[in-house]
Amino acid sequence: MNTLKPIPIPAFADNYIWLAANEHGAMCVDPGDAVPVMAWLDEHRLPLQQIWLTHHHNDHIGGVADLKAAYPEVRVYGAANEIAEVTDPVAEGSRLAFGGHTAEVWAVPGHTAGHLAYLWHLPQGLQVFCGDTLFSAGCGRVFTGTPQQLFASLGRLAALPDDSLFYPAHEYTAANLRFAAHIDPDNADVIRAQADTHIPTLPVSLQHEKAVNPFLRTALPQVQARVAELASGGLAGEVEVFRAMRELKNHF
Ligand SMILES: [Zn+2]
Numbered sequence: 001m002n003t004l005k006p007i008p009i010p011a012f013a014d015n016y017i018w019l020a021a022n023e024h025g026a027m028c029v030d031p032g033d034a035v036p037v038m039a040w041l042d043e044h045r046l047p048l049q050q051i052w053l054t055h056h057h058n059d060h061i062g063g064v065a066d067l068k069a070a071y072p073e074v075r076v077y078g079a080a081n082e083i084a085e086v087t088d089p090v091a092e093g094s095r096l097a098f099g100g101h102t103a104e105v106w107a108v109p110g111h112t113a114g115h116l117a118y119l120w121h122l123p124q125g126l127q128v129f130c131g132d133t134l135f136s137a138g139c140g141r142v143f144t145g146t147p148q149q150l151f152a153s154l155g156r157l158a159a160l161p162d163d164s165l166f167y168p169a170h171e172y173t174a175a176n177l178r179f180a181a182h183i184d185p186d187n188a189d190v191i192r193a194q195a196d197t198h199i200p201t202l203p204v205s206l207q208h209e210k211a212v213n214p215f216l217r218t219a220l221p222q223v224q225a226r227v228a229e230l231a232s233g234g235l236a237g238e239v240e241v242f243r244a245m246r247e248l249k250n251h252f
Contacts, residue, residue, distance in 0.1 A: 004099045004122055006129075006167055008200055009036045015059055016202065018129060018167045020098065025049035027098045029118065029129045030169050034063030038070060047071055050098050053078030053086065054131025055115045060169060061085065077105075079114045090116065108133045108157065110150025111140035117157070126164040127203070130157065135168045136204045137193065138176030139215040141250065147243040151218075158216050162207040173201040176213075179252050183214040183226055183245065218242045 008016040011033040019028040019040060027050035031037050041048055048071040053061055056079070064085040068074055077096055080089035090096065092107035096118075103120040111132045118129040132140035133153055142150055157166075180190045189211035210216055217223045218241045228235050231244040 003124075004101065006127060006203070008202065009040055011036050012059060014171050015169055016167075016171060016200070021046055022099045027052065029167070030054055030060035030131060031063035031067055032059040032061065034066035034070070037063060037067060048074050050074065050096075051076045052103070052118050052129060053083055054117065054129065054169065055079070055112045056082040057112070057132070060131065079116060082114045106156070108153035110145040110147070110153045111143060113144045115145065115153075119160075126161060128157065128160065128164055128166045130166055131169050133157070134166055134209065134213070135170055135176055136173040136201055136209065137180045137190070137212050137214075138172055138249065139246070142246060147246055148239050150246070151239050151242040154215060158206065158210065160206055162205065162210070164206045165203040166206065166209065167203045171200055171202060179249050180212055180214050182252065183230075183248075184217065184223055185226075186222065187212070214245060215242065218245065
């Protein structure tokens, strides 16, 4: 309980609500549903102290009102212009802390225009709550942001230390690896990851993602050639390759 290691609370069909706790209380990220979070807190007799929100989609914030009613002291961090329940607005460059360890807030637009990531500096390494920006072997769909923004946000995340651990909000790994094998058929790391798939496959290290995630591999000539072949068109530059790959995934 003192390691603060985030654990997944499953919700809906494929959401994970990440939760971390010490002996004083707990925090959770993107509680789309209050029920499984309250069940965990009741079982461990701990109060909820903080909620960190990445973006406004209902499967990420749907439980916030009930959690605020149950834990009136809880601090809710997020983008106040998008989410009414936020008590402590944060944006690019904001800092907060849980368990005595600081988290930095990054703006990572693309999936939505106001999407945030939380980079939590634990002694064992950087823990990144990335919402619907990066999934294992994949990335989020473009809703209110742009492909260019999502490409830039993933590039920024990919420049973090290789041992950074990523905590996406969904378990889409098996389906994403099928698409990765379609784009990157000679990639032995993808074939190995498909054989290794276990549930849950999260969190994932950045080093692993750089090896298997086609959306982080758009600079590679074989990936560019394959996407151009599948998209049946010349693609000028990496952002175009990324946009075409995201489009192919939408219809895969
Ligand atoms: Zn979303």
